[in-house]
Amino acid sequence: MTEKQKPPRVMIVDDTPQNIQVLGTTLRRENYQIYVAQNGLQALGMMNEILPDLILLDVMMPELDGFETCKRLKAEERTRHIPVIFLTAKAETNDIVHGFELGAVDYVTKPFNATELLIRVRTQLELKSSRDEIERISNERKALVHILCHDLANPMSTMISILNMQDFFATFDEMRELLLSAVENGLNVIQLVREMQALDEHRLNLESLNLLSMVTESERLLQARFQDKQVALHINIPNDIQVQVERTSFVNSVINNLLTNALKFSYPNTEVNLTAEVTNAHKVILRIQDFGIGMSEKLVSGLFDVHKTTSRRGTEGEQGTGFGMPLVQKFVEAYGGEIEVTSSSEKEHPKQHGTVISLHLLRSE
Ligand SMILES: Nc1ncnc2c1ncn2[C@@H]1O[C@H](COP(=O)(O)OP(=O)(O)OP(=O)(O)O)[C@@H](O)[C@H]1O
Ligand SMILES: [Mg+2]
Structure with missing residues (x-):
């Protein structure tokens, strides 16, 4: 719940201070939490501390350029789901194509147009948030299925053992009591899962x-x-x-x-x-x-x-x-x-x- 209320985290990776300033000022108006890295290596290093919801990645940078940085981000389980938007010079169509091939979700051309930049960023953040929500729901479902399978198996096995041991019981009532308690256990598990589901849905x-x-x-x-x-x-x-x-x-x-x-x-x-x-x-x-x-x-x-x-x-x-x-x-x-x-x-x-x-x-x- 608190996770949702936090402002989205956007990381800007660019070696030109002026670009950082323009991007930062535009994005801060939308209440995003901004992080800045001045090159690819620094950005990758920062991933241990913060996992941004979106990365704006310059292509041309010394040491580790944007393409290589993107490749490394996509190779790591922890960072592969972070959407990357490339920052490119207007004429570089090849860069744009290469960026998409490496897993980028969009690009913005320099010099930046504030409205366009904000729309592209917002769209990607919304998509990311929907994906996260779907994943959360899917994990909840997995947990429910896990409970059901794991815990229904117990009473069922108990019932089978009781039925297989029928000669062991002196009277039917003795056996009936044990069977009933196993069935009750199973019903409790079902009740629990129902409650969890009700909690998720309403x-x-x-x-x-x-x-x-x-x-x-x-x-x-x-x-x-x-x-x-x-x-x-x-x-x-x-x-x-x-x-x-x-x-x-x-x-x-x-x-x-x-x-x-x-x-x-x-x-x-x-x-x-x-x-x-x-x-x-x-x-x-x-x-x-x-x-x-x-x-x-x-x-x-x-x-x-x-x-x-x-x-x-x-x-x-x-x-x-x-x-x-x-x-x-x-x-x-x-x-x-x-x-x-x-x-x-x-x-x-x-x-x-x-x-x-x-x-x-x-x-x-
Ligand atoms: N007050 C407590 N004192 C000691 N251990 C506890 C206490 N409450 C919970 N536990 C431990 O945590 C475990 C999980 O508790 P939980 O209520 O989730 O399940 P449970 O009591 O085992 O099963 P159920 O609640 O379905 O009957 C318990 O089995 C026990 O090991
Ligand atoms: Mg308990």
């Missing part, structure tokens, strides 16, 4: 809602499981805090998953604390704290990545999919909030371990 219907009442609703759904495992759930949230969220996802996905995780990775006879703090007129932090097994730094760093395996069994063997947290993050970000994780693992800190998940939410009237 904007959520955000409302101003009472934090305590939603947390209490979620608590009711999980009360029995907390009691079963002898984990005490303490809620300490003022009853006058309103936050900007979407109700169903907040209660059923966000709070539910965070409480389920806190419970799953806690030991019996410990506690889970839910607190809220108003930090200023517009922000609220909701904290879910447990004293369970905690997470290593490596695990935390992959926690929101659907391609990383983070799922572990709970302290009493409870199973999960590992997709809860990526979904929680997506929802929280869709509310305009942020999620923060602080954890110390039992392995590294045997005396004091546990996890605090902080949700930074927008406060409303």
